[in-house]
Amino acid sequence: MELKSNQASPVLTDPASLNKSKLGIHSRLPYSQPGASFSGKCIAIPRKKPGKLDDVRSNGWLDAMKSSSPPRKKLIKDFNADVGLDDFDIAYCSWMLKYPSALKYFEKIMSEAKKKKIAIFSDYDGTLSPIVDDPDRAIMSDGMRSAVRNVAKYFPTAIITGRSRDKVYELVGLTELYYAGSHGMDIMGPVDHTVSDDHPNSIKSTDQQGKEVNLFQPAREFLPMIDEVFRTLVENTKSVKGAKVENHKFCVSVHYRNVDEKSWPTIAQCVHDVLKDYPRLRLTHGRKVLEIRPVIDWNKGKAVEFLLESLGLSDSDDVLPIYIGDDRTDEDAFKVLRKGNRGYGILVSSVPKETKAFYSLRDPSEVQEFLLSLVRWKKLEKEFESATSSLFTKGAQATSGLEKER
Numbered sequence: 001m002e003l004k005s006n007q008a009s010p011v012l013t014d015p016a017s018l019n020k021s022k023l024g025i026h027s028r029l030p031y032s033q034p035g036a037s038f039s040g041k042c043i044a045i046p047r048k049k050p051g052k053l054d055d056v057r058s059n060g061w062l063d064a065m066k067s068s069s070p071p072r073k074k075l076i077k078d079f080n081a082d083v084g085l086d087d088f089d090i091a092y093c094s095w096m097l098k099y100p101s102a103l104k105y106f107e108k109i110m111s112e113a114k115k116k117k118i119a120i121f122s123d124y125d126g127t128l129s130p131i132v133d134d135p136d137r138a139i140m141s142d143g144m145r146s147a148v149r150n151v152a153k154y155f156p157t158a159i160i161t162g163r164s165r166d167k168v169y170e171l172v173g174l175t176e177l178y179y180a181g182s183h184g185m186d187i188m189g190p191v192d193h194t195v196s197d198d199h200p201n202s203i204k205s206t207d208q209q210g211k212e213v214n215l216f217q218p219a220r221e222f223l224p225m226i227d228e229v230f231r232t233l234v235e236n237t238k239s240v241k242g243a244k245v246e247n248h249k250f251c252v253s254v255h256y257r258n259v260d261e262k263s264w265p266t267i268a269q270c271v272h273d274v275l276k277d278y279p280r281l282r283l284t285h286g287r288k289v290l291e292i293r294p295v296i297d298w299n300k301g302k303a304v305e306f307l308l309e310s311l312g313l314s315d316s317d318d319v320l321p322i323y324i325g326d327d328r329t330d331e332d333a334f335k336v337l338r339k340g341n342r343g344y345g346i347l348v349s350s351v352p353k354e355t356k357a358f359y360s361l362r363d364p365s366e367v368q369e370f371l372l373s374l375v376r377w378k379k380l381e382k383e384f385e386s387a388t389s390s391l392f393t394k395g396a397q398a399t400s401g402l403e404k405e406r
């Protein structure tokens with residue numbers, strides 16, 4: 001399959017035009033700062049001690065950190081103020097009226113897909129593997145791997161993750177997929193197909209098997225900066241028990257899942273202080289993780305659009321993209337699919353959440369069931385097509401036989 005894209009390069013977004021409180025960018029910061037260049041040369045590593053905690057309290061970071069994985073009781077209260085703790089199932093069921101189960105509505109989804117090509121996009125953590133305390137142990141089950149492998153036999157399938165592309169490939173291990181790491185800022189096709197190299201952000205590289213491939217990396221110039229920020233954060237958070245910093249090539253993750261809640265403000269302040277020195281980086285919130293990434297107009301939604309276009313699947317009348325994901329960074333992809341009813345977002349959640357998805361699945365085991373249903377559906381469709389075509393051939397042969405006899 002030939003891959004091509006004519007999409008414009010992602011443009012650096014002026015932080016002044018962004019919703020600063022939402023992104024967690026300090027309002028006093030100038031857009032560019034002397035010494036904060038990302039040329040990769042001679043950048044001094046800021047080694048700051050965690051400063052005052054007022055910043056992170058006043059800008060809402062701490063509230064966002066708490067709500068990234070709030071206790072069940074709080075979620076129910078927030079979602080439906082009238083129900084009590086024992087009424088969780090009622091709250092979930094009433095939420096599901098708005099975001100029905102993709103398993104229960106499978107036939108309906110497939111009726112939309114008739115005569116269309118389906119493209120499958122999936123997030124990794126919390127979607128294909130359950131959330132666990134140690135990010136290095138987020139192992140995909142053999143059953144899930146086999147379901148994803150089978151899905152990829154019938155539909156173009158991509159994994160779009162906040163992790164680095166190398167890391168997610170190591171965890172998934174399937175060469176037949178498309179991988180977009182670092183929230184879509186690092187895209188590579190499967191080994192036998194490559195992303196077009198006529199794009200300004202495409203570069204040639206080699207894959208794990210040493211084969212030449214084209215990569216799409218819209219934030220390439222940020223590499224040295226991200227590396228510095230990673231090292232600074234490792235240093236600055238080393239005294240906080242349970243904190244873990246991951247380098248995902250074009251973004252950095254600071255985990256606080258295993259940090260005592262009393263120390264969350266310290267973690268937030270460390271990140272906040274570092275970001276002050278790097279106004280061209282911004283913060284996003286994931287599941288008990290703070291993520292630092294370049295301020296470019298690129299996200300998982302843009303990655304979905306890029307892949308659809310690259311794969312020649314951008315004609316919305318012929319293609320039904322389905323995106324499955326569980327966290328806030330997946331909302332960008334849900335929004336893209338919701339716009340113009342282009343396709344379906346499926347949120348993986350066992351608690352009610354505001355989302356731009358259309359459907360829901362409770363957990364990765366339901367995701368696996370959904371993927372298996374897709375494979376069964378496709379096999380049946382193929383069987384039906386071949387039965388119809390052989391009936392047609394037999395009919396045509398019989399007619400021509402009759403005509404000869406005449």
Ligand SMILES: O=P(O)(O)OC[C@H]1O[C@H](O[C@H]2O[C@H](CO)[C@@H](O)[C@H](O)[C@H]2O)[C@H](O)[C@@H](O)[C@@H]1O
Pocket residue numbers: 123124125126130131132133134135136138160161162163246248253255257286287288289291327329
């Ligand atoms: O886009 P994703 O594939 O969902 O990746 C998002 C983050 O996933 C990982 O962290 C999350 O999963 C961990 C393992 O279950 C869990 O310990 C952590 O609390 C979650 O935030 C990954 O480690 C992050 O770097 C990704 O950004």
